Amino acid sequence: MGVTIIPEIIRESLNNLVKNGERSDDRSFDDYRDIYLETGVISKAEGSARVKIGKTQIMVGAKPQIGEPFSDTPNVGVLMTNSELIPMASPDFEPGPPDERSVELARVTDRCMREAGVVDLEKLCIIEGKKVWMIFLDLHIIDYDGNLMDAAVLGSMAALMDTKIQEAKVVDDEVVIDPEKKVPLPIKEKALMCTFAKIGGELIVDPSLEEEQVMDARISIGMRADGSICAMQKGGMQPLTKDEILKAVERTGEITKKLMEHLPQNNQ
């Protein structure tokens, strides 16, 4: 992971802007950049989405497969998330084994999806202890301009809602799939994530790359549609106070409600 040096001038000017209640692109502290979301973009994947927040762009693909369940949860399907920071997205990304940021992104997205109970995994069980559906979510970062996590969670949510799996039946202890009949994934919950960066003592939503580079700390909060928290991740060197976290949670409630409007509405 390359360490980029940020000129003191930029650090100071961004800090001063925030202290005056402004941001470099004229957004308010609670504003997202323009969000664009499109589903069903990959014809070979059972579910897919392309999400853009400002110049940040992520492709998400969902691929179901039949496999064996984990032995401690024999009647539950599997959801796995992987992410790839391709060098095309940013000069900072190197080819090779996944680095810290890639692992963090995949795990935070995974936790948000799983802990929220987005997919009813029990319904993905075909033969208890033997055969279940495994859903693989793949995040491909196409362009990096800050705030990957919110984009990844939004894209994953949309991709899962878009996913259709083939109907699987059990005939004489054998799994028979019907390629003609496709059913949508059993979605039982919606969850989204909201990331705050702490700059100049203030928490600002949806940090751009520039803002991410100068931030003191970052907190990402995943929230279900009913306003309960399902995931949380803190980053950056500086601490956050209890008050700051409580305020962030409060703001997340309102912001995720607005973000929900971007998701496709047709579900089930």
Added chain:
Amino acid sequence: MIFIEDKQMVIPGDVLADKEYQSGRGTFKEDDKICSSLVGLVAIRDKKISVIPLQSKYIPKRGDVVIGEITDIRFSMWNLNINSPYSGILPASDVFGKEKRDLNKAFNVGDVLFLRVVDVDEVKKVKLGLKGRGLGKFRDGILIYITPTKVPRLIGKKGSMINMIKDETKCEVVVGQNGVVWVKGDPSMERVAEKVINMIEEQAHTSGLTDRVRNMLFELLGKEIPEKEEKPEETQEATDEEEENGEDLIQ
């Protein structure tokens, strides 16, 4: 025979002209035909055809003035990022002379300097220097990054564009040939200058830019737009190779 007009936008592979023309920068020759190798605007000078790219990286050239940021301190020199594929070095002797002093007491990592490219050797090792009027360290202000090929456009004919921005916003503005622009003034004016400079970068390939910049400046500053003076200017600005002479800097 020529197939394109001056300032026309071309893409790689476009056939520009026949053999009676000379192939310049951004073009290549195939079967006696001159083709573009870039996405950019055509520039025709006499019989020489070149293409000015819309986007580019800075390639260091001796004598240029650039804005760089210190990324590393070594035994007897500083390493600088000059917004280019090649990094620059500033030897300690250039700052201290024969004297021996701690390098980090003069400049530290993250500092932004205004420098001159003293020498570029055949492996593109870039030697920088601080000797000259206005060269040195910047304090406060903001940095704006633009594509280096648009620097001449930002400066304008004999500095017309840049001087207009300076006069209207009362900001100090320093432009490095590497596409880094430093602006310092009242914070709200800095923002105005930033917006205008970003607009110039976006629309550098269009004509009538000076007027639009003037209108935008007046609009952002909340001033009345004066009646247009009848002055047919703006004919060859895109290719003006004006040099920014370092404005008075506070050391």
